[in-house]
Amino acid sequence: MPEQPEMTIQGWGPARAAAGDTVPKAARRYLTRELGWTPRDTPPVPVAEIELAPSRLPDDVRTVLVGLLGEENVLTDRDARLRHAGGKSYLDLLRRRSGDASDAPDAVVLPGSTEETAALLTACSDRGIVVVPFGGGTSVVGGLAGMDPDDRPCVVVDLSRMAGLQAVDVPSSLATVGPGMRGPQLEEALGEQGLTLGHLPQSFEFATIGGYAATRSAGQQSTGIGRFDDLVAGLTLATPVGVLELGHAPASAAGPDLLGLAVGSEGTLGVITEVRLRVRPKPRTVHYEGWSFRSWAAGLAGLQRLARHDLLPDVVRLSDADETRANLLMATGAGARALRGALKARGRADGCLLVLGWEGLPTLVRARMKTAASVLREDGALRLGSKVGESWRAHRFDGPYLRDRLMDHGLLVETLETAASWTALPTVYDAVLRALRTSLTREGKRPLIMTHLSHGYPTGGSLYFTVLADRDDELPIQQWLTAKRAATDALMSAGGTLTHHHAVGADHRPWLEREVGPLGVEVLRVVKQRLDPNGILNPGVLLPE
Numbered sequence: 001m002p003e004q005p006e007m008t009i010q011g012w013g014p015a016r017a018a019a020g021d022t023v024p025k026a027a028r029r030y031l032t033r034e035l036g037w038t039p040r041d042t043p044p045v046p047v048a049e050i051e052l053a054p055s056r057l058p059d060d061v062r063t064v065l066v067g068l069l070g071e072e073n074v075l076t077d078r079d080a081r082l083r084h085a086g087g088k089s090y091l092d093l094l095r096r097r098s099g100d101a102s103d104a105p106d107a108v109v110l111p112g113s114t115e116e117t118a119a120l121l122t123a124c125s126d127r128g129i130v131v132v133p134f135g136g137g138t139s140v141v142g143g144l145a146g147m148d149p150d151d152r153p154c155v156v157v158d159l160s161r162m163a164g165l166q167a168v169d170v171p172s173s174l175a176t177v178g179p180g181m182r183g184p185q186l187e188e189a190l191g192e193q194g195l196t197l198g199h200l201p202q203s204f205e206f207a208t209i210g211g212y213a214a215t216r217s218a219g220q221q222s223t224g225i226g227r228f229d230d231l232v233a234g235l236t237l238a239t240p241v242g243v244l245e246l247g248h249a250p251a252s253a254a255g256p257d258l259l260g261l262a263v264g265s266e267g268t269l270g271v272i273t274e275v276r277l278r279v280r281p282k283p284r285t286v287h288y289e290g291w292s293f294r295s296w297a298a299g300l301a302g303l304q305r306l307a308r309h310d311l312l313p314d315v316v317r318l319s320d321a322d323e324t325r326a327n328l329l330m331a332t333g334a335g336a337r338a339l340r341g342a343l344k345a346r347g348r349a350d351g352c353l354l355v356l357g358w359e360g361l362p363t364l365v366r367a368r369m370k371t372a373a374s375v376l377r378e379d380g381a382l383r384l385g386s387k388v389g390e391s392w393r394a395h396r397f398d399g400p401y402l403r404d405r406l407m408d409h410g411l412l413v414e415t416l417e418t419a420a421s422w423t424a425l426p427t428v429y430d431a432v433l434r435a436l437r438t439s440l441t442r443e444g445k446r447p448l449i450m451t452h453l454s455h456g457y458p459t460g461g462s463l464y465f466t467v468l469a470d471r472d473d474e475l476p477i478q479q480w481l482t483a484k485r486a487a488t489d490a491l492m493s494a495g496g497t498l499t500h501h502h503a504v505g506a507d508h509r510p511w512l513e514r515e516v517g518p519l520g521v522e523v524l525r526v527v528k529q530r531l532d533p534n535g536i537l538n539p540g541v542l543l544p545e
């Protein structure tokens, strides 16, 4: 199996790049002007200085776990515990960069099969040990916080030993995959058989199949191929009280959908130990292109019409005017200069950029593109060509690397997302911008909020906000918590969902009751009580305190 590189502890990627480790000049200039930002050096403390309390794993529990998994698969060393402390949200990174690893587990265990996982869950349940399933560690909602009201010792279950493509049923387009497998390795293995899964979130390089299923992830192509929920045909869930095998036939009317209950359970009901995925042939044609709309409202209207006529492409990404301007002004090179010039010449300097991606059989792609183009032109859209689309595609995984560099120089950088109906989208958009601007504006400092619509549906779409602001060096955590709380209240009041794809985690759980109602929360509690009677599975996430 291809190797899966280890993630750095205080940021994104396999290791911090030594060369070119600065904010590009154009971005520095633009952000200084926009934000009232004072660029300064705010590097992370050396990893060796991160504080870590001694492991609290009782000796007798360690002996039991070693008996089940082998000495080499029960780790209590500093490096293993630090690598499994929390996820990759802005707040996670702030903590790790400041030397705080108080959320690190007491031990990391690596089961190799469903049977071993089930046995370790029963052992931990019997002994009151908290268990947090861990995929790629890319949660941005505190999904790995391991917070337990009773402060019991905590074990992280790392699924990287279960990371293989186990079987492919080509006629049925089904692949059976270990939960710890990451996207690039899965795509490589499927590609050898002419197949693809096509799930491409921005965290693609490090997130895992089990993590996608546990959080109901959405990828950049989810408009075309569906969200991860749609790609899961079945899965195996190991719980402290037994193993559930869910999803056998291509479709079923045998009662309520238990598979749907496991997908999105965020490690609170069990550990996903195998996933059966719907795969497809690799596309024969791939075409990405850029368009420009005069305004955000015109862009939304254009996409809405495409959605109504079932003409949405596989990738849809409409940037608002602020995101378009920021991307154009921070981009460097001859291509970016030419695009800026062309847009200015055609009176579109303040317009909104739309990236569309089409994949599949050549004749179908051509026909879909032609029909969609005529609809978009009726809405006043201007075709910019494939260079713009290809440039976005080439850089689509760059964002998190730049985030590290911006954090090195005193910036707050975070994202949030929601989804709403076509009718509610403009109100949700306005409400979130207002809330973020109000909470992040201080003397001489204002935030830059860049928004795009991605993931189009017949009934609406998802909004994704990227927030940059000069960091409050005294109270950086409080600064973001205040803004996030205001934005979440605003988007829910305006008709948006609590989360379209980041999941609930620890950060969103105070709002879950508002999303599903008190009875909805009660139903989830009853299911958890049955599968996890001692409440050891990821106690700090999903369900409100």
Ligand SMILES: Cc1cc2nc3c(=O)[nH]c(=O)nc-3n(C[C@H](O)[C@H](O)[C@H](O)COP(=O)(O)OP(=O)(O)OC[C@H]3O[C@@H](n4cnc5c(N)ncnc54)[C@H](O)[C@@H]3O)c2cc1C
Binding pocket: 087, 088, 089, 132, 133, 134, 135, 136, 137, 138, 139, 140, 143, 144, 159, 179, 200, 201, 202, 203, 206, 207, 208, 209, 210, 211, 212, 213, 214, 215, 216, 217, 218, 219, 220, 266, 267, 268, 270, 271, 272, 273, 400, 501, 502, 503, 505, 538, 541
């Ligand atoms: C830079 C960046 C970009 C991102 N972009 C996207 C995006 O485009 N789309 C998107 O949907 N998300 C995105 N995310 C969020 C994150 O990548 C997803 O939530 C992803 O699905 C998490 O996968 P993971 O393997 O890293 O899971 P982890 O972070 O390890 O875990 C996430 C949650 O799932 C649980 N879990 C993990 N594995 C299992 C398992 N086998 N069984 C049971 N529970 C399990 C954990 O306990 C935790 O609660 C992004 C995150 C970052 C940092």
